[in-house]
Amino acid sequence: MIGLGTLANVFGVLLGGGLGLILGNHLPERVQDTVMKATGVAVLFLGIAGALEGILVLQDGKLVSQAGMLIILSLALGALIGEVLNIEQGFEHFGQWLKRVSKSQGDGQFVDAFVTTSLTICIGAMAVVGSLQDGMLGDSSTLLAKAVLDAIVVLILTVSKGRGAIFAAVPVLLFQGSLTFLATLIAPFVTATMLANLSLVGSILIFCVGVNLIWGPMIKVANLLPAILVALVATLLPFF
Numbered sequence: 376m377i378g379l380g381t382l383a384n385v386f387g388v389l390l391g392g393g394l395g396l397i398l399g400n401h402l403p404e405r406v407q408d409t410v411m412k413a414t415g416v417a418v419l420f421l422g423i424a425g426a427l428e429g430i431l432v433l434q435d436g437k438l439v440s441q442a443g444m445l446i447i448l449s450l451a452l453g454a455l456i457g458e459v460l461n462i463e464q465g466f467e468h469f470g471q472w473l474k475r476v477s478k479s480q481g482d483g484q485f486v487d488a489f490v491t492t493s494l495t496i497c498i499g500a501m502a503v504v505g506s507l508q509d510g511m512l513g514d515s516s517t518l519l520a521k522a523v524l525d526a527i528v529v530l531i532l533t534v535s536k537g538r539g540a541i542f543a544a545v546p547v548l549l550f551q552g553s554l555t556f557l558a559t560l561i562a563p564f565v566t567a568t569m570l571a572n573l574s575l576v577g578s579i580l581i582f583c584v585g586v587n588l589i590w591g592p593m594i595k596v597a598n599l600l601p602a603i604l605v606a607l608v609a610t611l612l613p614f615f
Contacts, residue, residue, distance in 0.1 A: 380518025387522030392541030395533025411535030415588030425578025453602025488539030510558025
């Protein structure tokens with residue numbers, strides 16, 4: 376059963392995308408380019424803030440760093456797995472299918488908009504933690520807050536990249552809905568440390584999305600998604 380939080384999140388994506396389409400038709404290209412880069416900066420700092428929460432801890436009145444080996448292992452092994460599976464290509468193929476189904480063949484940015492927006496709003500800790508809370512506790516508050524944030528992000532990305540951004544509602548529905556449905560099965564195995572590791576690595580991937588928004592597709596973020604699973608599994612190892 377799909378939770379109320381996920382449905383609200385999907386509605387937020389659709390609302391933000393709809394408003395973005397209306398505004399985008401009235402904004403010149405230079406304004407759209409500036410808005411896209413501004414969005415990239417915002418996403419960068421969201422990623423940095425989330426990562427620093429996991430990396431820096433206060434010990435004896437001093438800030439010290441931690442989780443260095445976890446980050447290296449997760450990203451390196453995750454990238455290897457992602458490249459072998461070629462997840463990015465799978466995202467793009469799905470985007471191409473949505474492009475055909477929605478009769479958007481004339482939109483050259485459709486697939487890029489879909490992939491970028493999907494990664495931006497689906498890989499953060501709020502998506503996972505919020506879905507688990509919704510399924511296990513019936514608490515939709517985190518996903519309701521995420522719905523508001525996603526509406527703003529999708530609005531801006533729709534203005535700057537086009538209607539493909541709206542279709543990020545599909546992976547939001549599938550990913551968060553599945554997590555909510557499976558939450559009762561996952562709950563006994565999820566620890567606070569696992570969620571902390573997920574948030575850390577997820578935030579780094581969000582930073583990578585911001586890099587791509589500003590400087591173009593430099594990093595295959597979708598192929599780094601297995602890094603999140605590696606971070607979760609690494610939690611079970613004694614030296615992490």
